[in-house]
Amino acid sequence: MSESLSKEEAKILVDKYAEDAIRPMKNHKGFILWMGFLGLVLVIFAYAYFLQLRDGLSVTAMRDYVSWGLYIANFVFFVAASLVGMLISAVLGLLNQKWVKPITRVSEIIALGFVLIAGLVIITDMGRPDRFLNLFLHGRLQSPIVWDVTVIITYTAISTLLFLLPLIPDLAFIKRRMKDMPKWQYHIYNVLSLGWMGTAEQYKLLHKSIRMLSIIIVPVALSIHTVTSWLFASTLRSGWDTTIFGPYFVAGAFVAGAAAVIILMFILRSNYKLEDYFTDHHFDMMGRLLVLVSLLYAYFNINEFLVPAYKMRSGEAVHLYTLFQGAYAGLFWSVQIIGMGLPIIFMMFKEWRKPANLTFIAIIVLIAAFIKRIIIVVPTLLHPYLPIQNVPEKFHQYFPTWIEMAVTAGAFAMALIIITILLKVFPVIPMWELAEEKGITEEFEKQE
Amino acid sequence: MKKNNIITNFSVLLILLMPLMGWTQSEWMVSDTKQKEKNPVAFSDASVKDGKVQFMANCKSCHGDPGKDNGLPLVPKPTDLTLQAFLDLNTDGSIYHKMTDGQITMPSYKAILSDQQRWSIVNFLRSMDKNHKVAESVAASKPQKEAPKEEVAIAEAPYYLSLSVDAAKNEATTVFQGTLNGEKTAIEGAEIFIGIKRYFNNLPVMDAGATTNSQGIIKTSYPGDLLSGEDGKAELIAYVIDTETYGEITAHQEITLSPAHPNHFKDTRALWADRSHFPWWLMITYLSIVLIVWSVMAKVVINMLKIKSLGK
Numbered sequence: 001m002s003e004s005l006s007k008e009e010a011k012i013l014v015d016k017y018a019e020d021a022i023r024p025m026k027n028h029k030g031f032i033l034w035m036g037f038l039g040l041v042l043v044i045f046a047y048a049y050f051l052q053l054r055d056g057l058s059v060t061a062m063r064d065y066v067s068w069g070l071y072i073a074n075f076v077f078f079v080a081a082s083l084v085g086m087l088i089s090a091v092l093g094l095l096n097q098k099w100v101k102p103i104t105r106v107s108e109i110i111a112l113g114f115v116l117i118a119g120l121v122i123i124t125d126m127g128r129p130d131r132f133l134n135l136f137l138h139g140r141l142q143s144p145i146v147w148d149v150t151v152i153i154t155y156t157a158i159s160t161l162l163f164l165l166p167l168i169p170d171l172a173f174i175k176r177r178m179k180d181m182p183k184w185q186y187h188i189y190n191v192l193s194l195g196w197m198g199t200a201e202q203y204k205l206l207h208k209s210i211r212m213l214s215i216i217i218v219p220v221a222l223s224i225h226t227v228t229s230w231l232f233a234s235t236l237r238s239g240w241d242t243t244i245f246g247p248y249f250v251a252g253a254f255v256a257g258a259a260a261v262i263i264l265m266f267i268l269r270s271n272y273k274l275e276d277y278f279t280d281h282h283f284d285m286m287g288r289l290l291v292l293v294s295l296l297y298a299y300f301n302i303n304e305f306l307v308p309a310y311k312m313r314s315g316e317a318v319h320l321y322t323l324f325q326g327a328y329a330g331l332f333w334s335v336q337i338i339g340m341g342l343p344i345i346f347m348m349f350k351e352w353r354k355p356a357n358l359t360f361i362a363i364i365v366l367i368a369a370f371i372k373r374i375i376i377v378v379p380t381l382l383h384p385y386l387p388i389q390n391v392p393e394k395f396h397q398y399f400p401t402w403i404e405m406a407v408t409a410g411a412f413a414m415a416l417i418i419i420t421i422l423l424k425v426f427p428v429i430p431m432w433e434l435a436e437e438k439g440i441t442e443e444f445e446k447q448e
Numbered sequence: 449m450k451k452n453n454i455i456t457n458f459s460v461l462l463i464l465l466m467p468l469m470g471w472t473q474s475e476w477m478v479s480d481t482k483q484k485e486k487n488p489v490a491f492s493d494a495s496v497k498d499g500k501v502q503f504m505a506n507c508k509s510c511h512g513d514p515g516k517d518n519g520l521p522l523v524p525k526p527t528d529l530t531l532q533a534f535l536d537l538n539t540d541g542s543i544y545h546k547m548t549d550g551q552i553t554m555p556s557y558k559a560i561l562s563d564q565q566r567w568s569i570v571n572f573l574r575s576m577d578k579n580h581k582v583a584e585s586v587a588a589s590k591p592q593k594e595a596p597k598e599e600v601a602i603a604e605a606p607y608y609l610s611l612s613v614d615a616a617k618n619e620a621t622t623v624f625q626g627t628l629n630g631e632k633t634a635i636e637g638a639e640i641f642i643g644i645k646r647y648f649n650n651l652p653v654m655d656a657g658a659t660t661n662s663q664g665i666i667k668t669s670y671p672g673d674l675l676s677g678e679d680g681k682a683e684l685i686a687y688v689i690d691t692e693t694y695g696e697i698t699a700h701q702e703i704t705l706s707p708a709h710p711n712h713f714k715d716t717r718a719l720w721a722d723r724s725h726f727p728w729w730l731m732i733t734y735l736s737i738v739l740i741v742w743s744v745m746a747k748v749v750i751n752m753l754k755i756k757s758l759g760k
Contacts (some may be wrong), residue, residue, distance in 0.1 A: 140723040141730060150734075154741055161748055168755065194752060195759025202755050209751040216744045390522055390553055 010443040014435065016276075017444075018177040021170070021427035024272040025178070035420065038413045045410020048403040049124065057127040059403045065388055066381040066398035071125035073373040074408045077256065078118035078415070079152070079228050080249070080369065084257020085111025085159055086221030087293075090214040099285050101437065102277040105430050106268065107261050108163045113419035115156050119149075121411045144230045155217075155224045162213045163422075164192060168206065169432035172196035173444065188425065198445030225249045232376070238319040239380035242308070248300040254293035255340075256369035262286050262362035264419070266355055268428060277429050280355060287353030290362070294344045301336065319383050327397070328379050331371055339368020476551065478542045485541030489567035491574065497657075499572025502565050504657035506557065507547075513689075514576060522553055530576040540570050603633045609640070611686045611699035618672035620653070622686045622699065624664040634664030639689040642668050644682050644703075653684075675708035 005013065052059050062069045088107035092100040123129045139146040171193035175186065196202060226246035233245035242248075262283070269278040308316045309324075323332045343361045346352040352361060378398050382388075388396060400408075435444035489495050503514070510526045512518035519526035527534050529543070538546075544566055550556030557566060574580045603626025610623045622640050625632045638660045643650035653670040660666050676682040682705045687698040717727045 138723065141726040141734060142719045142721070142723075147734070150738060154738070157745060158741075161745060165748065165752070168752075194756040196755065197759045199758060202758050205751045205755050205758075209748045212744055213748055216741055220741055 005438060005440055007443070010438075010440040013438065013440060014443050014446075017429065017431040017434065018173070020272075020274060020276065021429045021431055022174065022178050024268065024274070024428055025174075025424055025426075030271070031420070031424065035417070038417050038420070041409050041413035042417075044406050045413065048406035049410065052124075052403055052407065053129070059401060061394075061398050061401045061404065063395045063398075064391065065384055065395050066378055068125075068377050068381060069398055070374065070400040070404045070408050071121060073370070073377045074411060075118060075121040075125070076228060076249070076373045076376070077370050078114045078121055078411070079225055080253035080256045080373070081260050082111045082113075082115035082118060082155070082159070082257070083221050083225055083250070083253040084261055085162070086217050087254050087257060088261065089162065090217045090221070094211075094214055094218075098437065099282060101433050102429060103261060103265065103282060103286070104166070104433075105163075105426075105428055106264050107257070108159065109419055109422045109426075109428070110257070110260050110264060111159050112156075112163050112422065113415040115152065115159055116418055117411050117415040119152055119156070120414070121408075124407050124411070144227060144234050148224075148227045148231060151220065151224045151227050155220050158213060158217045158220055162210075162217060165206065165210055165213065166430055166433065167426060168193055168196050169198060169445070170427050170430065172198070173431060174427055176447070185425065197447075198441070203441075222250060225253050232380075236385075237380050238315040238383055239376075242304060244300060244303050248297075248304055251293060251297040251300050252369065252372065255290065255297050256366060258286060258290045258293055259362040259365040259369065262290065263359055263366065266359040266362075268423075269355065274429070277434075278355075283355040283358050284350070284353045287347050287358045287361075290358075290365070291344055291347045294340055294347075294365070298340055298344065301340070315383070315385060319380060322379050322383065323375070328375060332375055335368045335372050335375060339365055339372065476542075476546055478545045482545045483539045483542045485539075485544065487540040487544070487567050487570055489564055489571060491571050495568045495571045496575045497572075498565065499568035499570070499575075500657040501655060502561060502569050503572055506561065507569070510554075516692075524553075526554065529573050532578060535573060535577040536579060540567075540574070543570050543573060603628045603635050605695070607635070607688070607694050607697050608632060609686060609688060609697045609699045611642075611684060611701045613684060613701050613703055615704065617669070619667060619669045620684055620686075620701070620703075621665060621667050622660075624660050624666075624688065624697075626694075634660070634662065636660055636662050636664060638664075638694070640666050640686055641689050642666065642670075642684065642686045644670065644674070644676075644705075645685050645700075650685055670703070672705055674705045676705040678707055678709075680705045680707035 060069060060071075085108045088100055089104040093104065123132055126132060135145070135149060139149070171189045175189040175193060226249065229245040229249035232240040233242060235241065265278045265282065265286070268274050305320070305323075309320050312320070322328050343365050346361060347358070352358065382396070382398065432441070432444055435441050507529070510520050510522070511529055512520070512526070514530040515528065517528040517531060519528060529535075546554070547557045547561075547566055547569065549558070561569075606627055608623075608625040610625075612621050612623075613619070614621070620642055622642060624635045624638050624640060626635045627633065636659075639657065640654065640660060641650070641652065642654040643652040654666060654668045658666050658668070670684065674682070682703050684701045684703045685698060686700075687696070688694045691697075714722070715725065717725050719727065719730070
């Protein structure tokens with residue numbers, strides 16, 4: 001794309017970038033309404049969590065057998081959704097997939113929003129959150145939990161850097177272009193743009209740093225979800241005791257993350273007239289990407305269920321029967337068919353990769369991804385090796401209480417608040433990268 | 449004919465539903481023929497004693513002490529099987545089949561106890577039955593069950609329990625005595641727990657259900673090859689089980705079992721060890737990964753600072 005543009009054209013294009021990038025950052029009614037709604041969810045969350053702190057985890061439906069419930073399923077979901085930042089901006093970026101450029105920031109924002117809250121979600125699963133520090137004081141290096149904490153902190157740090165670094169030229173640009181912004185906002189841009197002048201040397205350092213982060217984030221992101229899967233796979237329980245859990249989780253994470261990106265792209269595009277950046281072509285490509293990762297996920301699913309189902313080893317069989325034709329059959333088959341099988345088939349047709357259609361599919365896929373996490377966590381716990389005997393009826397099943405649902409909703413609200421604020425404060429379009437592609441960096445960096 | 453058919457169908461259905469009903473209603477279903485089954489094991493001292501041993505070992509944990517109605521508070525409650533009401537209501541066959549088949553929380557003992565043992569438990573329960581009439585044929589050899597031996601000594605407090613040990617033979621002897629007319633008198637037929645002290649609960653070494661003989665004595669051997677600490681020291685403990693009648697009476701005796709070779713279990717570096725005993729390979733892997741990743745990040749931050757200084 002190096003057809004050179006004339007000075008005039010370049011100027012028009014850069015002005016357009018400025019206008020389009022600043023538009024979503026302006027205040028409007030929808031924003032207040034949306035934040036008000038999220039705030040309300042947070043208030044309910046606060047009350048529910050207060051009850052949980054006061055009365056302990058007995059306010060949840062978790063009991064002796066199902067000791068991991070909605071919270072852990074939600075945690076796995078959050079970690080999964082955060083993985084997409086790595087997939088889109090690092091893997092596809094390194095593979096030189098040019099079309100992915102305008103989407104990188106959206107995916108990084110999603111990654112950041114979810115990974116920042118993932119750690120908090122774990123804390124809501126603790127009856128005594130005041131003992132959280134004990135993990136650092138007394139944690140055993142041999143425990144996957146400690147690895148998980150390490151890797152989540154690391155991934156959060158890298159994601160933050162990978163979000164801030166490519167923002168530098170854009171923030172300097174916005175600082176020049178955006179009029180009548182409050183002082184604090186100017187201040188943020190001033191600090192975060194690091195006195196960016198757009199010199200060749202600065203560009204060189206920037207490119208080098210982004211490349212370094214893009215490379216290092218790949219193994220870290222893989223390990224964040226692999227280690228999360230090891231929290232399950234390093235036990236002997238039926239349904240978790242499998243060697244395939246690492247890649248199975250990672251593939252599932254790509255599916256959830258890609259779906260989340262599609263949804264956010266669609267919201268941005270239709271709310272802020274960003275059709276020129278999130279084009280039909282982008283949706284088409286994201287649709288193809290979703291098919292690809294879904295196929296990968298389907299492949300792991302077949303391995304995950306078919307191989308043990310062929311052997312039907314006694315403990316495993318009890319678990320599989322529950323999923324295939326028992327209490328969880330309805331959920332299981334809907335998730336597998338409606339959430340994975342049908343979307344793959346539909347998305348093979350171009351018609352269904354159109355923005356609205358694809359978003360519809362992405363919503364279904366995302367919901368299914370959440371339910372899938374519950375199916376991974378709960379049924380296994382209902383089949384301990386020791387029979388469930390002489391215990392209250394409640395111990396035999398698990399259905400989350402309203403408090404668990406409210407706390408989970410609160411976690412979503414927090415992630416969405418972070419995402420919304422990031423979208424408000426920072427330009428969602430990576431302008432300098434687009435300018436670079438068009439060969440108009442000079443115009444882009446022109447100081448006024 | 450037709451009507452007959454309906455009735456047959458209906459009863460077949462009912463029979464098919466019976467296990468289900470039994471499951472949901474916790475009603476015991478023991479068929480007539482099973483109820484009428486006769487006890488093939490003759491009622492004898494030996495059989496009663498065997499039954500008692502089996503009962504104490506297998507059933508007591510849920511059904512409680514015979515005659516005390518102190519079974520576990522389960523729902524449905526495990527009946528005290530020595531209550532007259534229960535014994536009057538249930539035939540031998542009925543008791544036998546209930547323990548053989550089990551139902552919900554009541555385990556099935558079909559695979560756990562032999563036929564002989566299960567019938568012996570029935571005999572043991574019957575030995576508590578005031579209305580039990582021993583069948584004619586066995587009556588001749590009827591044991592001295594009714595013999596009022598127990599009434600001989602009505603010893604009173606204070607009670608004495610002594611515990612002595614023959615270390616060479618690994619044998620423990622308890623003597624249980626009460627007071628009669630100011631003299632120490634042996635108490636017969638009392639159940640005494642003898643065991644080795646452990647954390648949380650004691651390891652029983654006496655025969656389940658063993659009672660004191662006419663001299664108030666119970667002898668038992670204990671496993672001398674048991675490992676216990678670095679010096680093999682352990683404590684033998686004996687107490688009278690029937691605390692309601694006798695109160696809390698215990699005796700202790702130090703014994704020597706086999707020394708456990710001081711192992712350096714805790715000093716092993718392993719995945720399962722405590723936090724200070726992580727394996728080195730793990731530490732090196734962990735540290736190097738963390739170090740590499742964070743130094744890349746540090747390098748990026750330095751680059752950012754460089755960008756900043758270039759902007760001045």
